[in-house]
Amino acid sequence: MLFCDSPIHERHALAHLPVALGSVKPQIRWQHVWLPAALRRERIDVFHAPAHWGVPWNSPCPVVATIHDLADRECPDLRARASLRVAARHAFEQWLVVRRARRIIAVSEWTACSIQKHLGVAPERIAVTVEGAAPVFDVATEARIVEATRQELGLAGPYYVSVGGFDARKNLGAFVGALAATAPERRVPVALVGEGGAAAEALRRRAVEAGVEPWLRFLGGVDDVRLATLYAGALAVVVPSWLEGFGLPVVEAMHLGIPAIVSSAGSLPEITGDAGLIFPPDDPGALAVAMQRLARDTALRASLAEKARKRAPLYTWRRAAKQTVAVYLSAAR
Known part of the structure; x- marks a missing residue:
């Protein structure tokens, strides 16, 4: 089941998957209030945040989160160009992943090493999965x-x-x-x-x-x-x-x-x-x-x-x- 805070564009829609749409604002309320309630209502066994955004603080089920890269930490120049608000949001979401995700997916061995280096995550919590071509x-x-x-x-x-x-x-x-x-x-x-x-x-x-x-x-x-x-x-x-x-x-x-x-x-x-x-x-x-x-x-x-x-x-x-x-x-x- 897909949990979304806004309608899915037709090019991203997966016809065989049910969608739970919660048009709740602001986004932080969707993430930490609406989403945990929806996970509980649907009796979800595992929740996957496919990017390191959207991990709820009080998920009723185990959480898996994917980290694609830690560009803000690997490239200080990029972090310097971001607004204070954006930088703080990145840091908070990364902290949530470390604290609440039972398993963390990295999309490459390099990213896995970056997660260990910058977030202090133990190697056994990280799994490397590939990506593919359409x-x-x-x-x-x-x-x-x-x-x-x-x-x-x-x-x-x-x-x-x-x-x-x-x-x-x-x-x-x-x-x-x-x-x-x-x-x-x-x-x-x-x-x-x-x-x-x-x-x-x-x-x-x-x-x-x-x-x-x-x-x-x-x-x-x-x-x-x-x-x-x-x-x-x-x-x-x-x-x-x-x-x-x-x-x-x-x-x-x-x-x-x-x-x-x-x-x-x-x-x-x-x-x-x-x-x-x-x-x-x-x-x-x-x-x-x-x-x-x-x-x-x-x-x-x-x-x-x-x-x-x-x-x-x-x-x-x-x-x-x-x-x-x-x-x-x-x-x-």
């Missing part, structure tokens, strides 16, 4: 569709793809530095997928000032079908983030046999394994070298693509579900 990323895209999409988006030649937000943690400014460090005739465009707003415009201005704006293609948000097509036509997915608790774009591309170029920060090397190239997130020159190397070396791309296909079965939602159910059973004992 079914659309397991279906080979026809070459004609890939080519039509490339032409439509002005990506006629080779290109890289980057997927996600434009917040500071994503470190997309590294692309500006990498392209500026590359001779114009050797530059490969980067397709940036994601809604960016003011942050995207700020990045565009930086690119204009550096003279590399034509090589950054701001595509905005796209659906999964279009995203799969973009992955399929790319040389690689590039993730230059300062920190990622998992790195879903790497896995989505992996399922399509597309390698990755990732920063050495957070969980990205763990998730990528031998299916990509790694560079320091504070070194745009190293990113430029990696992008040029992969663009020139056909044999390397083929080798990494094969490794990506072999690694993809490690990251499926079916495997994630089995691991998560095992955590529920252990929490219920």
Whole structure:
């Protein structure tokens, strides 16, 4: 059963699951008054907070909580940019997880270590579960569709793809530095997928000032079908983030046999394994070298693509579900 404080968007709805909707404001009242009462009324055996928000103080049943990352603790610069209210809320919700969750799910070994380091949680309370790719990323895209999409988006030649937000943690400014460090005739465009707003415009201005704006293609948000097509036509997915608790774009591309170029920060090397190239997130020159190397070396791309296909079965939602159910059973004992 899903417990929600607002209606679920149709794209996230699961038809086979009943939904308990509690439109109670403020959110803290929903979390600590309405939710425990609903759990008791429905006789729930285990409650799972799929992010580290929403753990009730007085749950009538065992609680499992997922922590995707502790970016505010791992990256002090990010915490400094947050308002005092947001920082306090993060700290309070993390404290609730530590005090009230019987089991804590981490989405990578790196995140598990971060939880132990910053929250002082004993290793035996933490379980690592994977994440996976939607079914659309397991279906080979026809070459004609890939080519039509490339032409439509002005990506006629080779290109890289980057997927996600434009917040500071994503470190997309590294692309500006990498392209500026590359001779114009050797530059490969980067397709940036994601809604960016003011942050995207700020990045565009930086690119204009550096003279590399034509090589950054701001595509905005796209659906999964279009995203799969973009992955399929790319040389690689590039993730230059300062920190990622998992790195879903790497896995989505992996399922399509597309390698990755990732920063050495957070969980990205763990998730990528031998299916990509790694560079320091504070070194745009190293990113430029990696992008040029992969663009020139056909044999390397083929080798990494094969490794990506072999690694993809490690990251499926079916495997994630089995691991998560095992955590529920252990929490219920």
